[in-house]
Amino acid sequence: MAIDKSLLSGSTTMLVLKLLDGQDMYGYQMIEELAKRSDHTFELKAGTLYPLLHSLEAKELISSYEKDEDTQRPRRYYQISRKGRKLLAEKQAEWITYSGAVNRVMQGGVSIADA
């Protein structure tokens, strides 16, 4: 199901950090992985991803390095920093509170977790 873009935009940082929490990834891989894990609910555009990645790097939440693997093209891998992990933990806690509250309201007082 395609969803309203504004729903995604607020949480993109969190999703990107979460992806990098598991392993270092390059941009294209992140878009693929996000689509796969969300059953193609989140189709992140490259045009949104790269400016975001670069600004997260400027804020020292992630770092990057170029690496040639077996392929012929050098890829820029991103790696989450300690500061990034801290922000991810905060954002995740915030998200759980927020989504729980939304669910409770939408389900008329019963959260999905309770149901």
Next chain:
Amino acid sequence: MLMPESFKEYTESVCRQLRWKKARPVIGREIGAHLCDQRDALMKSGMDEDTAAREAIRQMGNAVEIGMELDRVHRPKPQWGMLAATAALLMIGLLIRLFIFNDEDRSGLLSVRLFYTAVGIAVMLIAYFLDFSLLGKYPKTVYFSVVALSIAGFCVSYTVNGQSFYTQYITLLFPLSFSAIIFAARNKGYGGIILSGLAFTLLAFIAICVPSVSGLLLFAIAGMVLLNVAVYRRWFDVKRTHRFLLMLIPAVLLIAAFFLFMRTRGDHLWNRLAVALNPSLDPNGTGYLGNMTRALLSGANLFGMGNVPESYRTLLMEPIDLFQTDLILTALTSLLGWMAFAVIMIALLFFILKGFSLCFKQKSSLGLFVSLSIMITLTMQVLGYVLFNLGFQFSAPISLPLISFGNTATVVNLGLIGFMLSVFRTGDIVKDEPMAYKNNKLLSRFLSWDNGKLTIDFKVHERY
């Protein structure tokens, strides 16, 4: 597969939006690789090459918009804090010259100082806008230029106390040029280490010929730190057990060089050390200045002029070069009190701490190495100068960067600071280039196995 023209055009129009030109190649490579990945995936799902390329571009979005977004993130970082600290240190130096040591008979010296400060600032600004990655591209040219400069220094310079006057300041460039050689020698295994060792020895030999004990000490310690950082960061691909032994080599070289140096001067290392620790052992010879310094400091107050022993009074009141060049801290402490000493130390400490913290934030190995070599050069000068002024006088100091009197030292130090700030300004976008393909990778490009199909590829490949 080659990168199609349409991808090149797309990445170029993204990059054109970036006002900071240095950021363009890095971003261009990343966007280009993404487009190729996307196209390959689309082709695997059954699209033909042209359609896949068009679709990849469509999915990427508007090039100008992406470029503008990226432009907002990528800007050079002007180093206002460090520039202000540099200006403050220069001002302290000038104020001391103007108010403490300004003798009407020799007022010409003030204008000379002002002139060289202006030259130094110009050199600093040029270095600030230079592209420091040139050092990584032409390491040998940089190294041999410094060697040539030293030889020219020997030819043209006059000698003061047996030292080639200008060449002693050229030794301040040794750590920087050595860092370029270590950078060039990385990934070259034991051969790289031997190359670094040779480069180190030649420069150490030049410092011995000056002869400058402080220059040699400064370079040897800087070289040792830089080599250790390189070994620690696994720049030289060698065994773990060998790595530890390698760290000891520069120390052994340093001690050997020092003994040799002292012997050629008919001096004895242990005697020199003993007098440095206790100047009274040779009160009228090498210990004379040490004794004077200690006497002045022990009479100093917290605020205001301290108690100056009669025998030194006239010496201190005369605006002689000795105090302005080698003993400015002692003189200020004696004349104005320990507060003056504290203020200068706080300003220098701020500069040093801030400088080192910026060094270790560098993302590229070259950025780290260049800035670290310059910070060590500056810090070692401060350390040597402060020890000398506190009465531990093993060797005559080179300068108290930007503060003590000395035109050549001021210009050289400002140039080094400018170059370091150029690293801090633009270092964010400079990344280590990916390592070159190793030979075994060639085989995997020639032969590949995918989805039950064996491909033998005879084409000469370009990247992408």
